[in-house]
Structures are given as C-alpha cells and as structure tokens.
Amino acid sequence: MRKYVLLFILTFILSFSVVADGCLYYFHGVNCEECGDTDEFISKLQNQDTEVTSFEVYKNRAYFHLLDDYFTAYNVPEESRGLPVVFAENSYFVGPEPIHNLIEEQIEEGNCPTTEVGDVVGVIGDKSPYNVLDTLGFGQVTGAALDDSFRPGMVALFLILLALLLIFKKEHEFIEKGSMFIGSVFLMYFLFSFGFFDYFNNMHITSFFTKTIGVIMILISVITIRGFFTTWNRWVQKVPKMIREGAELLKTYVKTSAGVIILGLLATLFTLAEMDDVFFILRSLLIDAGVSFAAVPLMLYYLVIIVAPLIVVIGVFHLVMIRIEEKSQTQGPHDVRRVNTWRKHQHKVLNVIVSTLMLVIGLMLLFM
Numbered sequence: 001m002r003k004y005v006l007l008f009i010l011t012f013i014l015s016f017s018v019v020a021d022g023c024l025y026y027f028h029g030v031n032c033e034e035c036g037d038t039d040e041f042i043s044k045l046q047n048q049d050t051e052v053t054s055f056e057v058y059k060n061r062a063y064f065h066l067l068d069d070y071f072t073a074y075n076v077p078e079e080s081r082g083l084p085v086v087f088a089e090n091s092y093f094v095g096p097e098p099i100h101n102l103i104e105e106q107i108e109e110g111n112c113p114t115t116e117v118g119d120v121v122g123v124i125g126d127k128s129p130y131n132v133l134d135t136l137g138f139g140q141v142t143g144a145a146l147d148d149s150f151r152p153g154m155v156a157l158f159l160i161l162l163a164l165l166l167i168f169k170k171e172h173e174f175i176e177k178g179s180m181f182i183g184s185v186f187l188m189y190f191l192f193s194f195g196f197f198d199y200f201n202n203m204h205i206t207s208f209f210t211k212t213i214g215v216i217m218i219l220i221s222v223i224t225i226r227g228f229f230t231t232w233n234r235w236v237q238k239v240p241k242m243i244r245e246g247a248e249l250l251k252t253y254v255k256t257s258a259g260v261i262i263l264g265l266l267a268t269l270f271t272l273a274e275m276d277d278v279f280f281i282l283r284s285l286l287i288d289a290g291v292s293f294a295a296v297p298l299m300l301y302y303l304v305i306i307v308a309p310l311i312v313v314i315g316v317f318h319l320v321m322i323r324i325e326e327k328s329q330t331q332g333p334h335d336v337r338r339v340n341t342w343r344k345h346q347h348k349v350l351n352v353i354v355s356t357l358m359l360v361i362g363l364m365l366l367f368m
Contacts, residue, residue, distance in 0.1 A: 023051045023112035024103070025087040027067045027130070029058035030277050034128040038084040038096045045104075051112075057083070058132040058281050061288040067130060073115035074122065082127025087113040095125025132281050133294060141298055144278035145305035152368040153206050153271025154306060155361060156213040157185055160267055161310050162358050163220055166351055167255060171321040175314055177260045182310045184264025186303055192272050193279075193299050195287045200272045209270035214365035221359035225352055278302070320350065 026042050028035040055063040085094045089111040093099045168174040253259045285295035328343040
C-alpha cells in the first residue's frame with residue numbers, strides 16, 4: 001500500500017515538473033471581445049508554473065509588430081489572423097476554443113517559439129481582429145470620450161472655467177478668454193496624445209491636483225456667496241493684507257491672455273492620467289509612425305468630445321447674458337440708471353448661482 005502511495009506522489013511531482021518546462025507566447029488585447037475567458041485560462045496556467053509570456057498588442061505597438069512577425073514566420077494566412085493567439089514551438093492556436101482545448105498538449109515540448117521555424121501546424125477558431133484600428137467603431141470612441149469628459153481631471157478643469165466666469169465681468173471678455181482656456185486644454189491633450197509629457201501620466205499627481213482644485217473652488221465659492229449677503233468692502237477688510245495683495249496680483253495676471261493660456265496648459269498637464277483605454281490605444285497608434293495618419297481624425301474627434309462640456313459652459317453663459325440684457329431693458333427703457341442697477345444686481349445673482357454650482361461640484365470632486 002505504501003508503495004502505491006509513494007508512486008502516486010512521485011507521478012504527481014513529475015507531472016508538475018513537465019508543466020514547468022513548457023514555454024508559450026500568448027498575444028491578446030485589452031477589451032478584446034474574444035480574449036476575456038482566455039485571459040483567465042492563461043492566468044491559471046501561469047499559476048501552475050507554466051512558462052507563458054503574455055503580450056498585449058492593442059496598447060503596445062511594439063508587441064503588435066512582434067505578433068505580425070510571428071504570423072509571418074508561422075505562415076498564418078491573413079484571413080486566419082486574430083486574437084487571442086498562442087504560439088508554441090511548432091504550432092499556433094487562434095481563438096478561445098483551440099487554446100482551451102488543445103494548448104495543454106503543447107506544454108510538454110519545452111522550447112520557446114521563435115520566428116525561425118520549419119513546418120508548423122495551426123488550429124483556427126473564432127477570433128477578434130488583431131489590428132486595433134479594426135475594433136474602434138464610432139460608438140466605442142464616442143462612449144469612451146464621453147466618459148473621459150466627466151472624469152475628475154476634466155471636472156477640475158470645468159471648475160477652473162467657472163471660476164474664470166467670476167473674474168471676467170463682461171460677456172465678450174469671458175467668451176474670448178474662456179475660448180483661449182479651452183484651446184489650451186485641447187492643445188495640451190493633443191500634444192500628450194503624440195507621446196509628450198509622459199511623466200505627468202501619473203494617477204497620484206492627478207488625484208492630488210483634483211482634490212486641491214476642489215478645496216480651492218469650495219473656498220472661492222463660499223467667499224463669493226458670503227460677499228453677496230454682506231457688504232463686500234467691509235468683508236474684504238477682514239482678510240489679511242498679504243492675502244488680499246497676493247489674490248489681486250494673481251487675478252491681474254490671470255486676466256491677461258497669456259495668463260489664461262498658461263493656466264489652461266499647466267492645469268491640463270496635471271489631469272493627464274486616468275484616461276480611458278481607448279484614448280491610450282489611439283495614443284499608441286499616433287506614436288507609431290506607420291499608422292499615425294489614420295488615427296489623427298479619431299483622436300481629434302475624441303478630444304472635441306472631451307472638451308464639449310467646457311464649450312457648453314460658454315454657450316450657456318452667452319444665452320444667459322442675452323436674457324439678462326433683454327430683461328434689463330424692460331425695467332425702464334428711458335431710465336439708464338435703473339437699467340444699469342438691475343443689470344448689476346442680476347450679475348451678482350448669476351455669480352451666486354455659479355458659486356453655488358462650484359461649491360456642489362467641488363464637494364463632489366473631493367470624493368470622486
């Protein structure tokens with residue numbers, strides 16, 4: 001009896017030793033339709049000490065070109081190429097079903113696949129496109145861009161634009177400077193999409209920045225709302241002189257065209273992380289010189305969707321100002337003083353409404 005137990009234990013150990021000698025290359029893509037279950041299956045093999053090297057090809061163009069080399073070396077027909085795919089020493093398996101059902105038989109061969117092979121055999125099943133450009137539909141790009149337009153980083157930029165509305169009293173000033181701010185945001189994201197400013201693609205930086213902006217906007221909104229219900233000059237005198245002078249200096253600088261543009265560029269720089277996978281897929285295509293031209297229209301469309309909420313702010317402000325002007329003229333067609341007084345009061349009310357919105361969004365930003 002003891003002999004059979006020892007034999008069983010030895011067989012069990014040797015079986016694991018054989019698996020450990022296996023060597024496979026697994027190519028897949030993020031959000032690949034056919035890859036989900038196979039990713040889990042490959043992960044289990046790796047946990048069993050099988051040597052499986054994984055390559056994600058949708059976001060990493062170097063791995064995409066490596067996969068193309070293996071498809072060519074293994075003489076895989078163009079119509080049979082797809083994801084997920086596993087390469088063994090003298091065989092390949094395309095699609096979830098062949099990988100799940102046949103791959104374990106190849107593990108015992110031991111040698112890693114190379115691009116210098118002789119006769120090979122392959123099994124083809126259902127597959128997803130291996131070129132990510134073939135997977136990016138209009139709906140997928142639009143949905144990802146809409147998600148990104150409401151992520152914490154963009155919410156922080158939205159709050160900064162609302163704060164600019166409080167600074168510029170005249171409609172044409174806000175529309176002009178607000179457009180400059182949006183343009184600088186668009187420009188920074190466009191530069192980032194071509195591979196610049198990788199250092200700032202850091203979630204910790206973005207998280208710290210968005211929380212800081214949330215706190216600052218809460219303070220600004222509270223100050224503005226309180227100033228509406230009390231005499232502004234009397235309340236300002238309670239603020240330390242150094243803080244008052246610093247705030248005025250900052251306000252004076254921000255009101256310039258250069259100040260608004262620099263503000264937009266720097267603020268956007270700290271919001272580059274946490275973008276959707278689709279954005280980074282497009283970014284990898286732009287960085288890859290071979291397909292950059294094809295990806296430019298998609299990226300431009302993506303960025304327009306991202307900044308759309310900022311454009312809406314300017315549009316809504318313009319409509320509100322038209323409404324205020326129309327209402328002010330009805331207060332006294334021949335009484336200029338009364339019209340100006342009513343207009344000034346409505347501007348203060350608008351500032352309170354904007355500040356209340358900033359307060360609510362700022363609080364939400366702290367917990368996003």
